[in-house]
Amino acid sequence: MHDTSSGGAGGFSRRNFLTTTMASTMTLSLLDKARGDDSAAARVSPRQPLTLSLNVNGQERRLALDVRTSLLDALREHVGLTGTKKGCDHGQCGACTVLMDGKRVLSCLTLAAMAQGHEITTIEGLAGPDGALHPMQQAFIDHDAFQCGYCTPGQIMSAVACVTEGHAESDAEIREYMSGNLCRCACYPNIVDAVKDAKPKMKET
Amino acid sequence: MHPFVYARATSAQGAVETHHLAETPRDTASVRARSQYLAGGTTLVDLMRLDVMQPELVTDINALDETPSGEIDFGSRGLWLGALVKMSQAADHADVVENYPVIAQSLYLAASPQLRNMASLGGNVLQRTRCTYFRDMSYAACNKRSPGSGCAAMDGVNRNHAILGASDRCIATYPGDFAQALIALDAVVDVAGPSGSRTIPFSNLHRRPGETPHIETALQPGDLITAFVVPPAPWAKRSKYLKVRDRESYEFALASAAVALDMDGDTVRQARIALGGIATVPWRAREAEAALRGQTLGDDTLNAAAEKAFAGASPRGENAFKVDLGKRTLVRALRETAAMTI
Numbered sequence: 344m345h346d347t348s349s350g351g352a353g354g355f356s357r358r359n360f361l362t363t364t365m366a367s368t369m370t371l372s373l374l375d376k377a378r379g380d381d382s383a384a385a386r387v388s389p390r391q392p393l394t395l396s397l398n399v400n401g402q403e404r405r406l407a408l409d410v411r412t413s414l415l416d417a418l419r420e421h422v423g424l425t426g427t428k429k430g431c432d433h434g435q436c437g438a439c440t441v442l443m444d445g446k447r448v449l450s451c452l453t454l455a456a457m458a459q460g461h462e463i464t465t466i467e468g469l470a471g472p473d474g475a476l477h478p479m480q481q482a483f484i485d486h487d488a489f490q491c492g493y494c495t496p497g498q499i500m501s502a503v504a505c506v507t508e509g510h511a512e513s514d515a516e517i518r519e520y521m522s523g524n525l526c527r528c529a530c531y532p533n534i535v536d537a538v539k540d541a542k543p544k545m546k547e548t
Numbered sequence: 549m550h551p552f553v554y555a556r557a558t559s560a561q562g563a564v565e566t567h568h569l570a571e572t573p574r575d576t577a578s579v580r581a582r583s584q585y586l587a588g589g590t591t592l593v594d595l596m597r598l599d600v601m602q603p604e605l606v607t608d609i610n611a612l613d614e615t616p617s618g619e620i621d622f623g624s625r626g627l628w629l630g631a632l633v634k635m636s637q638a639a640d641h642a643d644v645v646e647n648y649p650v651i652a653q654s655l656y657l658a659a660s661p662q663l664r665n666m667a668s669l670g671g672n673v674l675q676r677t678r679c680t681y682f683r684d685m686s687y688a689a690c691n692k693r694s695p696g697s698g699c700a701a702m703d704g705v706n707r708n709h710a711i712l713g714a715s716d717r718c719i720a721t722y723p724g725d726f727a728q729a730l731i732a733l734d735a736v737v738d739v740a741g742p743s744g745s746r747t748i749p750f751s752n753l754h755r756r757p758g759e760t761p762h763i764e765t766a767l768q769p770g771d772l773i774t775a776f777v778v779p780p781a782p783w784a785k786r787s788k789y790l791k792v793r794d795r796e797s798y799e800f801a802l803a804s805a806a807v808a809l810d811m812d813g814d815t816v817r818q819a820r821i822a823l824g825g826i827a828t829v830p831w832r833a834r835e836a837e838a839a840l841r842g843q844t845l846g847d848d849t850l851n852a853a854a855e856k857a858f859a860g861a862s863p864r865g866e867n868a869f870k871v872d873l874g875k876r877t878l879v880r881a882l883r884e885t886a887a888m889t890i
Contacts, residue, residue: 388553389551389552389553389604390551393554409551410551410552410553410554411549411551411552413593432597433594433597433598434590434594434662434663437660437662440662443665446636446665447661447662447665448662448665448666449590449662449663449666452588452589452590452593452594452666453589453593453666454554454586454589454593456554456608457586457589457608457610501661501662504661505661508661510661518797519796519797520661522660522661522796522797522798523659523660523661523662523663523798524660
């Protein structure tokens with residue numbers, strides 16, 4: 344499809360690119376790159392790594408990533424936080440759930456580039472500075488709310504949001520609002536119990 | 549996933565200008581356009597990872613949530629839903645829940661909480677079919693992806709496919725829910741584009757497959773949905789969305805009905821009906837609406853309306869059950885809507 348050897352992306356030229364009204368650090372870095380190359384063949388290259396900064400669990404992480412990198416892969420492969428799991432990689436299983444500005448999202452369908460300027464919280468960011476487990480983590484242990492454990496980080500992130508959203512008022516509501524997280528070990532009854540148990544404890548903290 | 553250039557826009561005009569940097573030849577399959585807008589990413593990133601979509605330029609429009617496209621406004625002129633509003637925001641919005649319950653329910657019953665936090669309203673109505681053959685590039689035959697290549701679903705696994713609005717080129721089901729609420733309530737769509745802004749009826753947005761299933765909407769390359777406007781109506785408050793699916797939650801509809809009724813005691817003054825899960829596009833059932841006007845909702849009237857709604861159904865193989873399921877879904881939705889206390 345693409346003429347990747349010349350770094351081209353089809354037919355949109357640097358001149359056109361420079362006439363647009365976009366404003367963002369990322370776009371500007373692309374534009375700077377284009378400005379720095381005065382050859383007639385200069386094009387904005389899709390192969391040019393994006394330099395960006397992600398706020399993960401309160402820490403700024405400077406990264407240079409292929410533009411295609413998902414937030415999930417950025418967290419796992421580049422930041423080194425492997426707690427967030429890759430299940431389906433298509434937004435169908437919930438294993439990759441993280442919080443973005445306190446709201447749960449799927450990191451597999453979020454490009455890392457889209458996460459700039461937002462606060463990302465992963466399973467590694469839940470425990471207190473002294474290592475004390477978050478009430479939801481403790482509740483999952485107390486209620487045996489997992490078997491193989493692969494879906495658990497996503498379940499816990501989703502469960503925390505389920506409570507903070509105010510959608511944990513009944514068993515039925517918890518089931519409905521946890522439906523985006525699949526558990527093939529079928530620990531669902533214990534997950535519901537864990538969410539109910541953690542809910543009042545989260546309010547205390 | 550193919551590489552692409554990522555750009556960000558902070559205004560609708562900037563987005564349109566950026567999008568235009570990679571021009572798509574006319575008559576290209578919509579899904580193959582060289583330039584794409586990125587909002588929540590829940591359809592685009594998924595289909596890019598499957599190589600079904602291979603844009604060369606992706607314009608991130610999420611910053612437009614700082615413009616009116618990020619707002620919900622309710623007043624005497626109706627409901628304004630900015631296109632960058634997230635599904636979960638609209639589903640939980642008090643004015644929407646109270647005054648347009650069918651809209652709130654159509655959003656709440658769709659996808660998962662995570663996806664609803666990500667997906668924008670504008671992207672939601674443009675989500676692409678879940679037809680397995682469309683999503684799987686190992687099937688060469690898909691008229692939506694490759695015009696003229698054929699349709700593997702015709703004689704394939706087509707339990708989830710459409711029984712209304714199909715053609716001999718494509719039977720892919722429109723998968724969304726929110727769109728049924730919008731089309732039932734006579735919503736309009738604000739569109740920004742290379743030749744300026746315009747407003748189109750929501751009912752004109754999606755195109756039936758006909759001879760050209762690869763052209764999916766009335767939007768031209770570079771067009772950007774900025775808002776939906778739902779007019780005030782006496783039937784808006786008495787409205788609901790009923791969704792029938794293979795599992796209780798987090799699943800696409802097998803059949804669904806968006807219903808709004810204006811009642812005078814037991815008599816129907818006006819009915820608004822749209823059907824989902826069974827058609828190639830968001831499906832307004834105007835014949836069924838007409839059959840209910842001035843009637844009381846007894847079994848005979850309800851069944852007659854359902855018969856009208858599905859009179860043109862053309863099931864194909866495994867989806868034949870959707871004819872009865874669709875009728876029953878509509879009858880139940882009408883009964884429950886009439887029984888609402890408002």
